[in-house]
Amino acid sequence: MNSTVPTGGSATPTLDIDRSDPRYRAWLAEAVRKVQADANRSADTHLLRFPLPREWGVDLYLKDESTHPTGSLKHRLARSLFLYGLCNGWIRPDAPVIDASSGSTAVSEAYFAGLIGVPFIAVMPRTTSREKCRLIEYHAGQCHLVDDPRGMYEEAAALAERTGGHYMDQFTYAERATDWRGNNNIAESIYTQLRLERHPVPAWIVATAGTGGTSATIARYVRYMQHDTHVCVADPENSCFFDGWKDHDPAAYSETGSRIEGIGRPRMEPSFVTGAIDRMMKVPDAASVAAARALEQAIGRKAGGSTGTGLWSALKIVAEMAGEGRKGSVVTLICDPGERYLDKYYSDAWLAEQGLDITPYAAAITAFLATGRWSC
Incomplete structure (x- = not known):
């Protein structure tokens, strides 16, 4: 897996190109066309329902981003x-x-x-x-x-x-790169797909953060469209995002890297827009894994650990709403497929090596789905 990247020699500066050269302009136009054509070929991703008792009055959905051409x-x-x-x-x-x-x-x-x-x-x-x-x-x-x-x-x-x-x-x-005002971004897609549901404007959307781009896009779109929706970001262990948000500290730092691939960072990233977020939750890594495995039991689909982090927080919000008699919908994301992590989050040997015991968290999810009571 080691690269054969050159380790010496002089760089060719990015500016050393004639951008008026017709050959470059033709290459650029074709490159942009190819990238835009990929969006045209890619159907929108599905919005799946997580099975909950209908009498709770709360619906939980998962935006399945694992169906993109590159799986995430x-x-x-x-x-x-x-x-x-x-x-x-x-x-x-x-x-x-x-x-x-x-x-x-x-x-x-x-x-x-x-x-x-x-x-x-x-x-x-x-x-x-x-x-x-x-x-x-x-x-x-x-x-x-x-x-x-x-x-x-x-x-x-x-x-x-x-x-x-x-x-x-x-x-x-x-x-910066994502158009948060619309143009079929993930937020606009969620609201379009919920249009015919019994609670078409979600009470909460739960995201996780690696760069912070997704949570920023969703939160900005919610405010721009004046929806009555709150945005929660779930953060794993060994990530500084929660502390940086809670303490308003842009210099927050973590000495250890996240075990949940794709989310959690050792530093406050420039794309993590803290002012757009309504709530954050710190999620134990064992809870993330337990939730990812519970998802497979519920809908027959394996998902990665970051999906479990978001699902754990979404279930907690559902429990709060049901306990208070509030009706509505909650949306979280399937970030990528679990088949990428068979040697990690679906491996009992890896869990033991990491010292993670998912038993109490798995039991809490099972009890909640059976009784409606949240114990964690």
Whole structure:
């Protein structure tokens, strides 16, 4: 899985290209067309119902982002990042695109890089699941693994400097690249799909945060459209987002990387817009895994750990609403498929190695679905 990225030599600066050259303009137009055509070919993702007793008066939905061509919520982000980079003149013919990622964004970015014919290099923690690495390489991307996740940013920037490539920097540009006012973004899609349901305007939408781009897009859209919806972000262990939001501390930091791939960060990322969020919950990693496994029992679908983090918080909100006699709907996300994590969240050996006991959390979910009482 180690990359064969050049480690020396002078970089070719991004600005060393004549952007008035007809050949470049033709390449750019074709690249943008190909990325936009992918959106046209991709049907919208499904909105699934999680089975709850109807008499509770609360409906729980899961926006299934695992059905994108590259299998995750990050397909939307990668498409937006590529369009943003192309239209800004940052992505050039033959020059590599490089990004720091915990896996799913890199899979999607490798796909779009291949679509427009440029090389792609993913700088990722060495603990990234083997299946994600395989998928990146399937799309002709390279995996450049680092031991300390906190050093991903600097390594990605250094690789871009050495190779003359473009550092995509998803953690900075995620919230800027996506059109949060509409244009079939994830928020607009959720409201459109809920239109004929008994509670068409959700009381809560629960998201998780890696870059923070998804929560920013949803929260901004809610306010822009003046919906009576609140946004909750669920945060795993070993992530600074919850503390940074709670304490209004942009310098919040975590010494340890998140075990839940794709979400939770050691630093407050530029795309994590704290002022747009109504509530955050800190979720134990064992609870995230228990919820992911409970999802499979409920709907027959495996999902990743980040889905479990969001589902745990969504179930807690459902319990609060039902306990208070409030009716309405709650929406959370299926971020990616569980088949990418068979050696982690679906492995009892991995749980034991990590010292995670999911038993009490699994029991709490089972009891809640049977009795309506939340015990955690």
